[in-house]
Amino acid sequence: MRHLRLASCGSTNDEAKRRLGEGLVPPFLVSTAEQTAGRGREGRSWSHPKGNFAGSFALTPPQLLKDEPGLASLLSGLSVIEALQHFGASEADLQVKWPNDVLLAERKVAGILAEMVSKSEEIAFVIGIGVNLVQPPREARFPAAAVFSKDSAPDEAAFGDMLAEKLLQSMAFAQENGSAALRSRFKARAWRIGQSIAIGSGQGAASGLFEDIDPHGRILLRLADGSFRTISAGDVSHG
Numbered sequence: 001m002r003h004l005r006l007a008s009c010g011s012t013n014d015e016a017k018r019r020l021g022e023g024l025v026p027p028f029l030v031s032t033a034e035q036t037a038g039r040g041r042e043g044r045s046w047s048h049p050k051g052n053f054a055g056s057f058a059l060t061p062p063q064l065l066k067d068e069p070g071l072a073s074l075l076s077g078l079s080v081i082e083a084l085q086h087f088g089a090s091e092a093d094l095q096v097k098w099p100n101d102v103l104l105a106e107r108k109v110a111g112i113l114a115e116m117v118s119k120s121e122e123i124a125f126v127i128g129i130g131v132n133l134v135q136p137p138r139e140a141r142f143p144a145a146a147v148f149s150k151d152s153a154p155d156e157a158a159f160g161d162m163l164a165e166k167l168l169q170s171m172a173f174a175q176e177n178g179s180a181a182l183r184s185r186f187k188a189r190a191w192r193i194g195q196s197i198a199i200g201s202g203q204g205a206a207s208g209l210f211e212d213i214d215p216h217g218r219i220l221l222r223l224a225d226g227s228f229r230t231i232s233a234g235d236v237s238h239g
Ligand SMILES: O=C(O)CCCC[C@@H]1SC[C@@H]2NC(=O)N[C@@H]21
Pocket: 010, 011, 012, 013, 014, 037, 038, 039, 040, 041, 042, 044, 046, 053, 054, 055, 056, 101, 110, 111, 112, 113, 128, 129, 130, 131
């Protein structure tokens, strides 16, 4: 995948969107050594200590993801896990925290901000990914950690290239095998599936049993009275 490596920028998501607007054709990756105004989900900011990975992948989604954009979040978290495993991260300890945080031994090591851009009939995804390769952020809502020590961490640009490969493979897998196969890969690695969780979201707070992921990529929550509720966005924590 074409990789534009910057020395510094505000937010790689904004840089990727700007280039799409200028007519650069996806797929491409914009990554940066220094990010000064990184954005997180739900309007939060994302800090970028030196040596961590920050990059945004502009991708043309296959039909399945155009129909079900919620699945892109699931697929992105799984791709981060695969890229980390490639560089020797401990496979057994890596999990996805719905919708797309990546945890190592229950601590957040990566966050993803997936955005959709449409221009006339064309749709592109900008999937912004921050990975704590060597340092956790200074302040974090959820306990955070780094994946590697400074001596064993991969080069950030090489990590971006590997992640690009894994994202393209995961998109092809999803298109060929369908939503159920993708969701079952996600569920095999999902933090607290089958256990009680709480979710704070724009739809209001809810708690219950994390029962399943529905075909749209939403959480299916079983409430205390036995009824079900689907949630499409929010922050999961222990119930
Ligand atoms: O956990 C989150 O809230 C999502 C964090 C996403 C951070 C990445 S870093 C690269 C890209 N550029 C941004 O401004 N945000 C994403």
